[in-house]
Amino acid sequence: MDDPRESVHKRAPTMDRVPNVTRADTAAAVRNPLAFIAARWTPDPRTVQRAALVALAMSVVIVITGGAVRLTGSGLGCPTWPKCTDDSLTTTSEMGFHGVIEFGNRLLTYVLCAAVGWAIIAARSQKPYRRSLTRLGWAQFWIVMGNAILGGIVVLVGLNPYTVAAHFLLSSALIAVATVMWQRAREGDGAPRPLVGGSVRQLVWVMVVVSALLIAVGTVVTGAGPHAGDSSEVERMPIDWETVSKAHAVLAWIVVTLTFALWFVLKAVDAPKGPLARTRDLFLVLLAQGVIGYVQYFTDLPEVLVGLHMFGSCLVWIATLRVLLALRERTRETAPGLPAQEYEAPSVSMAGPR
Numbered sequence: 001m002d003d004p005r006e007s008v009h010k011r012a013p014t015m016d017r018v019p020n021v022t023r024a025d026t027a028a029a030v031r032n033p034l035a036f037i038a039a040r041w042t043p044d045p046r047t048v049q050r051a052a053l054v055a056l057a058m059s060v061v062i063v064i065t066g067g068a069v070r071l072t073g074s075g076l077g078c079p080t081w082p083k084c085t086d087d088s089l090t091t092t093s094e095m096g097f098h099g100v101i102e103f104g105n106r107l108l109t110y111v112l113c114a115a116v117g118w119a120i121i122a123a124r125s126q127k128p129y130r131r132s133l134t135r136l137g138w139a140q141f142w143i144v145m146g147n148a149i150l151g152g153i154v155v156l157v158g159l160n161p162y163t164v165a166a167h168f169l170l171s172s173a174l175i176a177v178a179t180v181m182w183q184r185a186r187e188g189d190g191a192p193r194p195l196v197g198g199s200v201r202q203l204v205w206v207m208v209v210v211s212a213l214l215i216a217v218g219t220v221v222t223g224a225g226p227h228a229g230d231s232s233e234v235e236r237m238p239i240d241w242e243t244v245s246k247a248h249a250v251l252a253w254i255v256v257t258l259t260f261a262l263w264f265v266l267k268a269v270d271a272p273k274g275p276l277a278r279t280r281d282l283f284l285v286l287l288a289q290g291v292i293g294y295v296q297y298f299t300d301l302p303e304v305l306v307g308l309h310m311f312g313s314c315l316v317w318i319a320t321l322r323v324l325l326a327l328r329e330r331t332r333e334t335a336p337g338l339p340a341q342e343y344e345a346p347s348v349s350m351a352g353p354r
Contacts, residue, residue, distance in 0.1 A: 038125040051122040056178035058115040067310040071303040075229030077102030081152035136181035161223030188332030207258040214251040278326040282319040
């Protein structure tokens with residue numbers, strides 16, 4: 001027989017109670033889902049940083065896959081928009097490889113939206129609430145929506161080169177905002193403190209403007225070049241391709257020269273390690289991009305090298321913006337009732353660009 005004393009000490013297994021969801025909770029979630037999540041979840045700062053980085057990575061991936069669509073001649077693989085055909089939302093077997101490539105790129109837009117949405121939710125839920133960070137997330141969302149509509153227009157107008165160029169430039173704007181958000185997620189909301197003098201900042205701004213012009217001229221090279229994005233006859237920009245390619249190369253050399261000059265100036269003024277490291281990174285990316293650019297020019301633009309050059313263009317833009325953001329630092333504002341060391345900003349040498 002069982003010892004009756006054992007039954008006194010035995011307890012039936014218990015389960016954690018699931019919190020009741022009231023009608024008020026449901027209404028609040030429907031009315032403002034972001035506020036509802038933020039009231040019940042506080043992400044770690046690293047979670048917010050990773051969410052911002054994922055959004056940045058996806059903004060680059062969508063450019064690369066868009067380039068794959070063009071370089072494989074799949075630009076009209078789905079001949080209409082928002083459906084793939086007049087009768088089908090998705091690609092069909094009759095459309096073959098080109099339909100799969102084009103529709104796959106469209107599907108990646110939803111992955112990009114999910115990444116941006118995750119960044120918005122993480123930023124909105126962070127404590128203390130950072131309005132500037134959340135706004136950067138929403139800015140990405142609206143750029144993605146605008147570019148999705150523009151992508152549809154690109155298809156409907158038969159890959160008009162001017163709309164294709166605008167499509168890429170809007171993607172570059174998305175990368176810029178995503179880069180800023182990633183950086184802002186890694187620093188505080190204190191007033192920016194310059195790490196270099198005004199003349200150095202002016203030099204960097206000139207470099208940023210020339211880099212943006214370099215990207216813009218690159219879209220003209222694409223619009224006038226042989227890779228129209230479809231196997232059929234597609235309108236090209238009425239500009240001599242070799243002439244605009246040489247102008248593109250000149251702008252690239254100007255950016256390289258400015259970067260080289262900036263590195264020497266930063267060394268001369270004994271600048272912090274952050275700006276020096278970001279300038280070095282930009283210089284290395286520019287050299288790699290230049291090698292790819294010249295090789296593709298002298299080998300009649302093989303598709304693989306053109307795709308690598310598009311990827312390099314994204315990296316050059318990100319590296320340029322990181323140099324600009326490295327010229328200042330933002331400390332974390334001390335929250336009331338908490339010791340200052342819990343909000344102390346990491347050093348420039350450890351935390352990278354500010």
